[in-house]
Amino acid sequence: xxxKKIKQSEAQENFSKSVGTFIELSFNAFDEFxxxxxxxxxxxxxxxxxxxxxxxxxxxxxxxxLFFETGFYDKNGPKYYTQTxxxxxxxxxxxxxxxxxxxxxxxxxxxxxxxDALGQGFKSDHDDEVSRYEVEALISSTVESYFQRxxxxxxxxxxxxxxxxxxxxxxxLGSFQLRIVIPITLTHFDVDHYRLTESxxxxxIPKGIQLxxxxxxxxxxxxxxxxxxxxxxxxxxxxWSIEVNSRHKVRQSLNxxxxxxxDEADLFFxxxxxxxxxxxxxxxxxxxxxxxxxxxxxxxPTTYGATYRRYPAEFDEYGWAYGGQSRVTAEQMADVKRxxxxxxxxxxxxxxxxxxxxxxxxxxxxxxDAVLDATIALEVLLGDKENMAIAxxxxxxxGALAAFRGDRLSTEVAAAVNKIYATRSKIVHGLTTxxxxxxxxxxxxxxxxxxxxxxxxxxYIIEILLENPRFLEPGKIDQELLLGVAPLx
Numbered sequence: 368x369x370x371k372k373i374k375q376s377e378a379q380e381n382f383s384k385s386v387g388t389f390i391e392l393s394f395n396a397f398d399e400f401x402x403x404x405x406x407x408x409x410x411x412x413x414x415x416x417x418x419x420x421x422x423x424x425x426x427x428x429x430x431x432x433l434f435f436e437t438g439f440y441d442k443n444g445p446k447y448y449t450q451t452x453x454x455x456x457x458x459x460x461x462x463x464x465x466x467x468x469x470x471x472x473x474x475x476x477x478x479x480x481x482x483d484a485l486g487q488g489f490k491s492d493h494d495d496e497v498s499r500y501e502v503e504a505l506i507s508s509t510v511e512s513y514f515q516r517x518x519x520x521x522x523x524x525x526x527x528x529x530x531x532x533x534x535x536x537x538x539x540l541g542s543f544q545l546r547i548v549i550p551i552t553l554t555h556f557d558v559d560h561y562r563l564t565e566s567x568x569x570x571x572i573p574k575g576i577q578l579x580x581x582x583x584x585x586x587x588x589x590x591x592x593x594x595x596x597x598x599x600x601x602x603x604x605x606x607w608s609i610e611v612n613s614r615h616k617v618r619q620s621l622n623x624x625x626x627x628x629x630d631e632a633d634l635f636f637x638x639x640x641x642x643x644x645x646x647x648x649x650x651x652x653x654x655x656x657x658x659x660x661x662x663x664x665x666x667x668p669t670t671y672g673a674t675y676r677r678y679p680a681e682f683d684e685y686g687w688a689y690g691g692q693s694r695v696t697a698e699q700m701a702d703v704k705r706x707x708x709x710x711x712x713x714x715x716x717x718x719x720x721x722x723x724x725x726x727x728x729x730x731x732x733x734x735x736d737a738v739l740d741a742t743i744a745l746e747v748l749l750g751d752k753e754n755m756a757i758a759x760x761x762x763x764x765x766g767a768l769a770a771f772r773g774d775r776l777s778t779e780v781a782a783a784v785n786k787i788y789a790t791r792s793k794i795v796h797g798l799t800t801x802x803x804x805x806x807x808x809x810x811x812x813x814x815x816x817x818x819x820x821x822x823x824x825x826x827y828i829i830e831i832l833l834e835n836p837r838f839l840e841p842g843k844i845d846q847e848l849l850l851g852v853a854p855l856x
Contacts, residue, residue, distance in 0.1 A: 385483050386539055392476040393535060394527065396506045397513075399472040400449075401522055404510060407451040408519065415451055417444035418665060422581040424574075429690055431553065431597035434581035445665060448519065449511045477502045488538055488613045501614055508663050509534050515666040533669075536659030543617065545607040547624075548576065548653040548670075549632050550598030552678045553686055554645055555694040563704050564711070566606045567635070571599060579667040580653055584622075588650075588674035595650040595674060597687040602635045602649075614661040621654040621671030628652060629675075630719075636677075637722035638707035640729050641826045645693035648678025648730050680732040709833035717747050718832075718839065725825055734818040735794050741821035742791045745784070748832060751841050758788040764841060765824065767848035768831045775827070783824050790817040 408415055419439045424432045437444030477499055480486035486497045513530040517523065537543075550572060561569040572580075585595060607628075611617045632652060639647060653672040660669040679686075686692070695703070710722065724744035731737040749764045750757055766781030794814070831838070838844050 382484075385485050388479060389476075389483070389485050389539070390535055392472070392479055393505070393531065395472040396470070396476045397510060397527060397531060398522060399470055400452075400506050400510050401513065401527075403452060403470070404448050404514070405519065408448055413451065416447045417442065418447045419444065420582070421445050421665060422578045424577060424581070427593075427597070427688055429553075429597070429688060429692060430555065431599060431687055431692075432577060433593060433687075434578075434596045445515055447511070448514045449507045452507075473503060473506055476506075485539065490613060491615050492613075505534055505538065512663045512665060533656075533658070533660045534663055537617070537656070537661040538614065538659075540659045541612060542608055542610040543621075543656045544658045545609060545621075546655050546657060547604040547607055547628055547631065548572075548580075548655055548672075549602045549604075549635070549649050550580065550651050550653070551600050551602060551639075552594060552648050552650050553597050553682055553692045554600070554647040555692055556600045556700075557694065557696045558700055561697075561700045561704070563635075563707055567602065567604045567707075569600055569700065570603055572601050575666075575668045576601075576653075576655075576670065579664070579670040580651060580672075582664070582667075583651060583653070583670065583672060583674060585674040588676055590650045590674050590676045590678075591683045591687075593687045594678065594682045597682075598650075601653075602632070604631055604635075617656075617661045618671065621656070622673060624652045624654060624673055628654075632677075633723060633726055634710055634719075635707060637725050638710050639695070639703050641722075641725060641829055642702040642706045643693070643695055643699045644822070644826065645695060646679055646681075646729070647693055648682070650675060650678055677726075677730065679730045706830065706833065713833060713836060713839075715839060720744070721747050721825075721829060725822075725829060728818075728822055728825065731818075734814040737818040738787065738790050738794060738814055738821050741818075741825045742787060744825050745787075745828065748828060748839070749841055749844070758785070760841075761788070763849060764844045765828055767844055768828060768838065771835075771848050772831055780824065780827070783820055787817065787821045787824060790814060790821075 407413060417437060417439075419437055419441075421437045421444050422434050423437060424434055427433050477497065480489055480497045480502060489497045489501045491498060509531050513527060516530065517526045551569075556569065556571075558569065559571045563569065581596060585592060609620055611620055629652065632649060636647065636649065639645060651672060651674050653670050655668070655670055662669055710718070721744040724740045724747070728737045728740035728744070731740065745761050745765070746757060749761045751760070762781045762784040765784045766777035769775045769780035770777035838848075
């Protein structure tokens with residue numbers, strides 16, 4: 368065995384020993400803390416506060432969930448058992464009450480991490496010291512989770528192992544396996560589970576994840592709380608991973624989804640909108656580690672992520688409260704799957720740009736902007752480097768594609784494109800028709816019909832081009848469909 372392999376073997380052996388020591392000390396600290404809490408709560412007349420921030424759920428008339436916090440004065444919330452070992456001041460509420468309770472096993476764990484490479488994960492970006500708060504939070508939060516899941520009876524070692532497993536792995540791992548969960552806002556589905564690809568599917572959101580996501584921070588997103596909560600199903604994408612080297616960076620990374628995660632969401636929603644025409648969107652991107660976590664709350668699964676406002680503005684106007692939301696049937700899900708599969712097979716930037724424009728077109732507050740989005744997307748798909756007579760080219764190529772597919776009259780499609788471009792010219796160049804006598808026209812009613820027509824044509828053209836990707840080169844539309852030149856073998 369050469370020196371390199373010997374060093375690798377020694378390093379692996381040392382790491383294994385560190386992990387073994389870390390787990391043993393963590394179990395000892397857990398047992399110590401668990402016993403201290405049991406002793407405290409068994410004191411007669413001992414006050415045990417509630418988890419005032421524990422979420423609960425009710426249902427709106429529209430069939431979507433509404434989330435609330437238990438609150439300080441609600442006695443029905445889960446008991447906060449470990450809080451009995453903390454003081455009442457702001458600082459002591461975050462840390463163990465060290466004046467009244469001694470935790471030598473927790474101190475041993477802290478001292479071990481201070482001198483071992485595993486302790487690196489318990490440091491912040493700006494501190495060389497292991498965070499005592501992180502060490503104590505590891506123990507206290509898992510003990511609290513144990514009580515919530517298994518009750519306040521005598522300690523069961525197997526249940527303790529189950530309660531600590533993911534938190535311990537989260538402290539050891541340098542990379543995390545993830546699944547992305549994106550609740551689909553204000554959209555009903557007639558299916559509980561539908562497979563899209565090997566690594567993605569639609570599913571009804573389990574109660575635990577529903578409650579956990581209700582705790583996510585919404586500040587700065589501009590999203591309305593009841594819209595954020597109004598989702599029964601989610602798009603789930605699996606086989607993701609992230610590399611991190613500290614508990615702090617796990618939270619930082621998972622609470623700020625990367626651009627490629629948002630791109631994944633937008634591609635799915637383009638397929639959903641394109642296949643069904645549904646008024647839909649999303650307000651959360653949830654990151655769920657599958658092998659290890661660095662936080663746990665009561666009996667709920669751990670979720671990270673961020674809140675966004677990627678949905679139609681009309682949802683904010685009590686769109687979550689009553690009926691009238693889009694419904695996606697099982698038959699439509701087959702179309703969604705087909706379109707989504709076609710989208711994933713097209714890496715061309717122009718396709719991605721057009722799909723993003725479809726998303727914004729169908730979620731815009733302003734119909735004027737939506738019409739412009741649609742024309743931009745059509746030009747990206749059907750335009751070319753020669754900018755002469757662009758409206759004429761788009762009209763002719765759209766009509767030719769309709770004739771090729773055979774499900775719409777080419778003249779009707781060409782005429783629809785012509786009307787879209789007439790609207791675009793009116794918007795861009797400020798053209799107006801004869802003046803009305805000071806008739807008040809609500810801003811949201813302007814160009815609504817034109818926007819719907821533009822969305823319809825854009826969805827139609829995108830679907831044809833995804834089904835027949837050779838026509839993504841507009842010159843081939845001209846050659847094969849307009850000039851009748853046979854394609855090359």
